[in-house]
Amino acid sequence: MRTVLITGASSGIGAACARVLAGEGYKLLLCARRADRLEALRNEIHAQYPDIDIHTFTLDVRDNERVKEAINSLPSEWQKVDVLINNAGLSQGLDALQDGDTDDWDRMIDTNVKGLLYVSKAVIPLLKESQQAHIINLGSIAGKEVYPNGNVYCATKHAVDALNKAMRIDLLPFGIKVTAINPGMVETEFSEVRFKGDKERAKNVYNGLVPLSGLDIAETISFVLSRPAHVNINDLLIMPTAQA
Numbered sequence: 001m002r003t004v005l006i007t008g009a010s011s012g013i014g015a016a017c018a019r020v021l022a023g024e025g026y027k028l029l030l031c032a033r034r035a036d037r038l039e040a041l042r043n044e045i046h047a048q049y050p051d052i053d054i055h056t057f058t059l060d061v062r063d064n065e066r067v068k069e070a071i072n073s074l075p076s077e078w079q080k081v082d083v084l085i086n087n088a089g090l091s092q093g094l095d096a097l098q099d100g101d102t103d104d105w106d107r108m109i110d111t112n113v114k115g116l117l118y119v120s121k122a123v124i125p126l127l128k129e130s131q132q133a134h135i136i137n138l139g140s141i142a143g144k145e146v147y148p149n150g151n152v153y154c155a156t157k158h159a160v161d162a163l164n165k166a167m168r169i170d171l172l173p174f175g176i177k178v179t180a181i182n183p184g185m186v187e188t189e190f191s192e193v194r195f196k197g198d199k200e201r202a203k204n205v206y207n208g209l210v211p212l213s214g215l216d217i218a219e220t221i222s223f224v225l226s227r228p229a230h231v232n233i234n235d236l237l238i239m240p241t242a243q244a
């Protein structure tokens with residue numbers, strides 16, 4: 001039975017991955033900052049899959065000391081991780097660079113780039129214990145292209161794109177697979193976070209097109225994880241059909 005560690009499991013894509021992978025028998029290590037949301041997800045999954053082992057813990061991926069402490073203090077039965085899903089991330093503000101808020105920039109860089117690095121470094125020793133180790137990095141179409149006012153968010157996701165390639169090279173000697181999943185628009189709490197709680201503005205982002213769902217991304221990740229040992233999907237772009 002494989003164990004998956006999911007960052008940002010409290011909503012959206014991370015929570016959808018937890019639900020889908022529970023259905024496939026994975027043991028779940030779930031973390032995020034909101035303990036109540038993790039608890040609710042654990043209860044929901046247990047109601048459907050009572051036999052699945054779930055361990056939740058709060059984690060702010062920006063805090064390197066806490067990341068190290070949280071991973072080092074996992075109970076002994078959770079000290080082998082087969083799959084790490086580096087999912088925690090956010091966009092904040094959608095402004096031209098000259099109008100941007102530097103606190104927003106720090107939040108995005110610290111979470112999307114430094115957080116991904118801190119968690120990866122802490123978890124790689126546990127992945128080395130696995131014969132089927134795999135890291136999934138949540139990139140974005142914003143890591144492939146730059147769109148108006150996307151500046152710093154796009155830069156962080158371009159960094160994820162580069163780190164995904166670098167990790168694959170560095171981890172090759174250990175047989176650890178590395179994959180970037182790069183979605184277009186996915187309807188989650190992402191847009192509301194970006195517009196700091198402005199639900200109306202968040203909804204208008206989709207502008208008549210049908211966005212992807214967290215489930216679409218989770219099912220894609222499940223497919224990637226189910227490939228045979230000799231197959232690695234390095235990089236995958238997944239878009240709503242109607243998104244330009």
Ligand code: NDP
Pocket residue numbers: 007008009010011012013014031032033034035037059060061062087088089090091111115138139140141182183184185186187188189190191193
């Ligand atoms: P959500 O806002 O629904 O989920 C984001 C998750 O990240 C939450 O669980 C949140 O949990 C967690 N998170 C944010 N900051 C931190 C932090 N400092 N430490 C730990 N966890 C944190 O958005 P999505 O599910 O859509 O986003 C998931 C990933 O997908 C992100 O990396 C995003 O960039 C990427 N993505 C999303 C797209 C979209 O259109 N939705 C498109 C392309 C990529 P909590 O607040 O409890 O800590």
